Amino acid sequence: MEDQRKYWFVFISGCVLLKKEGESYSVPLQEEAPAPIQAWTYVQELPELNGHECRAFSVSSPPEAMRNGELESVGLRASYNCLPREFYDMAGKGAELLYWDSNTKFCGVCGAPMKPSTVISKKCTHCGKEIWPQVSPAIIVRIRRNDTPENPENEKILLVHARNFRSDYYGLVAGFVETGETLEQCVEREVWEETHLKVKNVRYFGSQPWPYPCGIMIGFTADYESGEVKIQQEELSKSGWFGRKDMPAIPGKMSIARKLIDDWLGHACVDEQQK
Ligand SMILES: [Zn+2]
The missing domain is CATH 3.90.79.10 (Nucleoside Triphosphate Pyrophosphohydrolase)
Structure with missing residues (x-):
């Protein structure tokens, strides 16, 4: 059986949800998302890490896994101190792309909704204007x-x-x-x-x-x-x-x-x- 597990970078109000085992933290690695993905949730595809696909999305309220203590919310900056560097970097990339998504719902030229075009670009559904994340x-x-x-x-x-x-x-x-x-x-x-x-x-x-x-x-x-x-x-x-x-x-x-x-x-x- 092929390993289908993904790394899930789930964000809640500026924090990333991490798995805590003893004193160590890690990004959840599992097949299913550790928090519910709604029809309207934007799920960002990220580059692979250690042979596993990575996804990022945001939730607006604490999921069950957080309420029962399985996951803990850690500030993105603070996550530098408890994650290996490549995971901290990937969390930052995910956070940036989700920020970009939430700030580019509509076309700056004509005001029509934007749709994902590639993994890191969007296209206007009306005038075809294409945009990429800005740094x-x-x-x-x-x-x-x-x-x-x-x-x-x-x-x-x-x-x-x-x-x-x-x-x-x-x-x-x-x-x-x-x-x-x-x-x-x-x-x-x-x-x-x-x-x-x-x-x-x-x-x-x-x-x-x-x-x-x-x-x-x-x-x-x-x-x-x-x-x-x-x-x-x-x-x-x-x-x-x-x-x-x-x-x-x-x-x-x-x-x-x-x-x-x-x-x-x-x-x-x-x-x-x-x-
Ligand atoms: Zn447009």
């Missing part, structure tokens, strides 16, 4: 400064606290890419707008899908060129230049912000392989 790119940048280059240990990086951070830690300057600008121009503009600094040597570092709800973070490094920090009050509440020995609270391991900071601190990054 919103944002940059994030680590800025180095050393006023005494002969003493490398005096090097510092700029950390900021954004008003929308969930707790009292410091992160990096970040912002959405605007239409018509390069990523490097975006880095320079965001740094200028948020801190009134000029930077140079803008270099690509790495990127990370950011499914909250549909972004991608593109990490850069840069060097301080000129100016004194004057923070944009609407977005940031505080900032500072921090040395390796006086780091404040910094973002969690899941974020590229943390990878950029760890890279500078010289820590070995806790990376994909390890999770």
